[in-house]
Amino acid sequence: LGRLHAGVNIANLDAVPWKEHKDFPGVFLKAVLTEEHTGSPLSCFLVRIEPGRRIGLHRHPTSVELHEVIAGNGVCMLEGVEMLYAPGSVAVMPRNTVHEVLAGADGLRLFAKFVATATG
Numbered sequence: 001l002g003r004l005h006a007g008v009n010i011a012n013l014d015a016v017p018w019k020e021h022k023d024f025p026g027v028f029l030k031a032v033l034t035e036e037h038t039g040s041p042l043s044c045f046l047v048r049i050e051p052g053r054r055i056g057l058h059r060h061p062t063s064v065e066l067h068e069v070i071a072g073n074g075v076c077m078l079e080g081v082e083m084l085y086a087p088g089s090v091a092v093m094p095r096n097t098v099h100e101v102l103a104g105a106d107g108l109r110l111f112a113k114f115v116a117t118a119t120g
Helices: none
Strands: 001-004 009-012 028-035 042-049 054-058 063-078 082-085 090-094 098-115
Touching: 042 054, 054 063
Parallel strands: none
Antiparallel strands: 001 009, 028 042, 042 098, 054 098, 063 082, 063 090, 063 098
């Protein structure tokens, strides 16, 4: 997978284990950066969704989420609007918006970033 440069620190991403999502079978996460690493409200994950699997409907009440598609294909539904996912696609899920992601026949890989926000 490569390396992550976070300031002067370098992380070998191959050494970070994939963990199956607790709620969505066929979805795997690799915690690249957490708030503890960044000292900020930023956290980043590599996401692997197996072909035909999905991250079901959900929302993040206290975070903005940004997806960058790095491989595969699929669809993201954001508040009922369909967005096609292919390498190079980028999508933002504002705080507390309902969304889901469905992987296509080739599966899907995302770089997902979360920034915690004030709940207002």
